[in-house]
Amino acid sequence: MIIGSTVGNGTVVMCNDIGAIRFYAINNVTLLNVIWDRCGNPVKSSVAPGGVFVNRATLTVKNCVFQNAKSRALYINVATASIESSAFVDNYAGALHVSFCDPCTFTGNITFKGNSAVRGGAILAGNHTYMYWINAFINFTNNDAELYGGAVFVDLNFPCYFQVGFFRDVTNTVVSFIGNQANTGNSFYFGLAVGCYVYPALLMYPSQFHYPGNLSEEIGTTVYQLQLFSPAVCINNHLTSNNCTVGDFMLGQEIIIPAQVEGFFGNIAEPSQYFVSCIQNCVEHSLSGDDVILIGDNYLRGISIIGKPLLSTSTTSSVTLKFTLIRNSVLIDNDLLSLNLVVNLTTCFSGFEYSVKQKKCVCYDRRDGIVRCNVVDASIKQGYWFGTVKERATVTICPNNYCNFTSCNLCIGFCNLSRAEHDQCRAHRTGPACGNCKPGYVLPFDSTDCIPNSRCSIGMTTLLMISVVLYWFILITILIVLMNYSFLVGYAYGIIYFYSVIDLLYKPVSNDTLFKFLSILSGFAKLIPKFLGTLCLTDNKEWSGIDQQFFHFVHPVAVAIILLTLTIAARYSVRLSRYISRSIIRAICLILLLTYTSVASSSLELLQAVVFEDIDVRYTYSSPDIRFFHGRHAFYATIAILFELVIVIGLPLVLLLEPFLRRRISFFRLKPMLDQYQACYKDRYHYFAAYYLFCRQAMLIVAYSGVSNYYDRFFIIQTLSIVIVIIHALALPYKNKALNVLDLIILLIASFIVTFNVTFTFTSFQSTSSGWVYGVVIFPLICFAATMLIINMDKLKSCLVSKHQEHAAGEFDMVDGRGVPLLRLEDSNPASV
Numbered sequence: 001m002i003i004g005s006t007v008g009n010g011t012v013v014m015c016n017d018i019g020a021i022r023f024y025a026i027n028n029v030t031l032l033n034v035i036w037d038r039c040g041n042p043v044k045s046s047v048a049p050g051g052v053f054v055n056r057a058t059l060t061v062k063n064c065v066f067q068n069a070k071s072r073a074l075y076i077n078v079a080t081a082s083i084e085s086s087a088f089v090d091n092y093a094g095a096l097h098v099s100f101c102d103p104c105t106f107t108g109n110i111t112f113k114g115n116s117a118v119r120g121g122a123i124l125a126g127n128h129t130y131m132y133w134i135n136a137f138i139n140f141t142n143n144d145a146e147l148y149g150g151a152v153f154v155d156l157n158f159p160c161y162f163q164v165g166f167f168r169d170v171t172n173t174v175v176s177f178i179g180n181q182a183n184t185g186n187s188f189y190f191g192l193a194v195g196c197y198v199y200p201a202l203l204m205y206p207s208q209f210h211y212p213g214n215l216s217e218e219i220g221t222t223v224y225q226l227q228l229f230s231p232a233v234c235i236n237n238h239l240t241s242n243n244c245t246v247g248d249f250m251l252g253q254e255i256i257i258p259a260q261v262e263g264f265f266g267n268i269a270e271p272s273q274y275f276v277s278c279i280q281n282c283v284e285h286s287l288s289g290d291d292v293i294l295i296g297d298n299y300l301r302g303i304s305i306i307g308k309p310l311l312s313t314s315t316t317s318s319v320t321l322k323f324t325l326i327r328n329s330v331l332i333d334n335d336l337l338s339l340n341l342v343v344n345l346t347t348c349f350s351g352f353e354y355s356v357k358q359k360k361c362v363c364y365d366r367r368d369g370i371v372r373c374n375v376v377d378a379s380i381k382q383g384y385w386f387g388t389v390k391e392r393a394t395v396t397i398c399p400n401n402y403c404n405f406t407s408c409n410l411c412i413g414f415c416n417l418s419r420a421e422h423d424q425c426r427a428h429r430t431g432p433a434c435g436n437c438k439p440g441y442v443l444p445f446d447s448t449d450c451i452p453n454s455r456c457s458i459g460m461t462t463l464l465m466i467s468v469v470l471y472w473f474i475l476i477t478i479l480i481v482l483m484n485y486s487f488l489v490g491y492a493y494g495i496i497y498f499y500s501v502i503d504l505l506y507k508p509v510s511n512d513t514l515f516k517f518l519s520i521l522s523g524f525a526k527l528i529p530k531f532l533g534t535l536c537l538t539d540n541k542e543w544s545g546i547d548q549q550f551f552h553f554v555h556p557v558a559v560a561i562i563l564l565t566l567t568i569a570a571r572y573s574v575r576l577s578r579y580i581s582r583s584i585i586r587a588i589c590l591i592l593l594l595t596y597t598s599v600a601s602s603s604l605e606l607l608q609a610v611v612f613e614d615i616d617v618r619y620t621y622s623s624p625d626i627r628f629f630h631g632r633h634a635f636y637a638t639i640a641i642l643f644e645l646v647i648v649i650g651l652p653l654v655l656l657l658e659p660f661l662r663r664r665i666s667f668f669r670l671k672p673m674l675d676q677y678q679a680c681y682k683d684r685y686h687y688f689a690a691y692y693l694f695c696r697q698a699m700l701i702v703a704y705s706g707v708s709n710y711y712d713r714f715f716i717i718q719t720l721s722i723v724i725v726i727i728h729a730l731a732l733p734y735k736n737k738a739l740n741v742l743d744l745i746i747l748l749i750a751s752f753i754v755t756f757n758v759t760f761t762f763t764s765f766q767s768t769s770s771g772w773v774y775g776v777v778i779f780p781l782i783c784f785a786a787t788m789l790i791i792n793m794d795k796l797k798s799c800l801v802s803k804h805q806e807h808a809a810g811e812f813d814m815v816d817g818r819g820v821p822l823l824r825l826e827d828s829n830p831a832s833v
Contacts, residue, residue, distance in 0.1 A: 010063060019040075033063050035064070038069065051074070062085060082105045087113070094115060094116070095122045103168065119146075133169070133170045137174050177209070178212060386417060402429055435623050460538070503518055506753055568584065603641075658678075680739065685731060
């Protein structure tokens with residue numbers, strides 16, 4: 001028994017924050033007329049968790065004051081207690097903690113004022129604590145908790161209801177709550193309120209409890225259920241897993257479902273105080289039939305669900321929503337709920353999009369003139385693709401050979417949009433701008449047509465490797481033969497230009513034999529084995545369009561390295577020099593002449609981006625599913641920029657500005673190469689060496705400039721081809737007249753090919769005229785072969801004449817009609833010579 005003075009307010013026990021008064025295993029503890037000041041120190045919590053700590057005892061407290069404690073002022077554990085006419089004032093870690101206290105009786109005037117804690121600013125009641133508030137007047141004033149229960153926090157499992165349960169008796173008692181505050185439950189908070197719904201009839205609030213405001217603000221519990229209203233009327237709680245049928249919604253429509261959060265006692269949380277926080281997969285989700293979790297950090301006035309494209313016009317999706325609740329930026333413990341929604345998604349027809357304002361499908365019109373609609377059908381301008389990217393309807397220019405334009409009306413330049421989006425794509429392609437292969441298909445070695453992945457076997461890979469090695473061997477052999485002719489640079493300008501751009505001049509909508517033939521010729525002219533197009537590698541599922549384009553750099557670089565290596569080796573080997581020219585200058589000129597177009601086209605295509613309307617992210621042209629300058633494309637694009645600056649732009653500029661630069665910069669190293677490149681032109685037309693390169697670059701720029709309409713693009717190419725012919729006809733730049741005539745014929749054929757393509761490709765005339773078109777296409781090749789034959793015949797004839805004269809004269813020379821032995825230097829004495 002600790003009994004203070006009955007005179008005044010009592011005896012002050014000043015603890016000075018040094019620790020606690022600890023009563024352990026004592027039958028009866030009586031505290032009477034004592035003021036406990038600054039008892040308890042959180043540093044000493046291992047000794048006792050409270051300022052006055054009573055454990056395994058029977059406690060009686062009367063006319064006492066507990067104040068200014070830095071841990072729980074009074075901590076009662078495994079005991080019975082009677083508290084009468086006492087006060088708990090200004091304690092910094094809570095006033096009273098009771099756990100396993102039965103009974104715990106309060107009588108008389110009891111005051112809890114100005115106490116604060118994380119949970120239960122005044123009282124924190126643990127499991128198996130039962131309150132008897134009899135003949136008492138209890139006042140909770142200005143207590144606060146950082147999280148839960150400004151006045152009282154009840155942490156128990158069962159029962160959770162007020163009466164009969166936690167409060168066993170409240171006879172002749174008045175409890176007043178004034179100005180208490182907490183994040184949740186200003187007056188009361190029941191932490192583990194599991195099972196409260198079992199006794200709905202017993203959810204009674206004692207009439208003796210007086211609260212200052214809204215009951216839902218004063219009494220808080222963990223969240224028991226999320227109640228949804230129209231258009232989905234259902235309740236989801238901890239025990240039931242109701243399926244809430246939301247109803248029919250148009251794809252792209254934002255579904256706002258009004259909702260409210262309810263506690264175990266039916267108390268409704270204010271919507272403005274809670275917001276939904278996504279737990280997993282919080283960025284993007286698809287209503288594709290499996291699971292969807294798309295919840296933003298918005299106040300819980302509704303739940304937003306947004307779908308993404310489906311292959312069918314209507315489907316039913318079972319959607320699982322998982323979320324947690326946060327109030328005033330503080331996570332509410334144990335509030336994980338899941339909610340199953342059944343959503344019937346109906347898509348708009350292709351070419352239409354759902355309008356949130358009009359609440360119906362409307363024709364896509366964010367880019368004028370691209371999409372045209374009537375009641376249920378839509379058509380798209382030829383060369384464009386319509387679909388969904390990042391949950392938005394959008395259009396873009398379709399990459400070459402990706403989209404299917406066979407159903408297009410060429411007279412008006414529009415294509416019918418099928419109700420199934422994938423019908424826009426050709427050759428088993430799918431995805432945004434038809435940039436992917438369908439499941440079960442892969443991209444082959446050098447073709448835009450997707451093929452079944454079953455074709456990519458080990459045998460196919462072996463065949464591919466053998467074909468590449470054989471191609472390199474044949475190509476190197478041909479180049480070695482051509483290097484022995486000084487005429488090559490001059491005679492080859494026209495034919496190499498022609499077959500480098502031929503695949504740009506003739507572009508049928510559907511594949512035909514002529515196009516494949518032209519592709520092979522174009523591949524040889526650019527050192528790219530186009531005939532390997534349908535072969536594939538094993539495990540090439542990640543092989544994409546940008547990988548194809550970058551691989552076009554490999555062949556020219558590999559051939560260049562092999563040819564230069566052999567040329568250098570020939571300078572040190574007499575036997576090798578009999579077959580291979582030792583001129584590095586010729587090798588470099590030949591390589592630049594052949595590889596210029598492949599390097600230029602691959603660089604331009606790797607640096608070309610696809611822009612989707614209203615989408616702020618750019619994607620690569622060859623692989624519209626890969627972000628521009630991200631991942632491996634960043635490496636590819638960097639190499640492409642270097643090739644573009646050094647070869648594609650640098651070489652023509654040096655050739656063009658050579659007379660100007662010669663006067664200011666030493667061209668000791670470059671002059672032989674420039675002379676070789678320009679030797680066939682008249683002196684005043686040396687710049688024509690750069691002219692042919694610029695012509696190729698101009699053709700490529702038009703092809704990759706983004707001109708989507710088929711006729712528009714070929715009209716520009718046709719005009720450019722005619723301008724090139726006129727310039728050549730007016731200049732006649734070659735020194736050799738035959739070369740002027742030959743190149744003029746070649747350029748005229750190029751103009752004819754592009755004109756034929758525009759005019760007759762989609763008519764029956766094409767099928768009846770393909771024979772003589774083949775003849776026109778191979779005419780430059782025939783001319784080149786004939787020229788080679790004539791030159792070789794002249795060379796062979798000159799060689800035979802020399803050998804005949806040598807044989808006829810023998811080893812004698814005729815001097816004054818007499819045969820005089822011919823002096824051979826290698827047999828003579830150098831000194832005598």
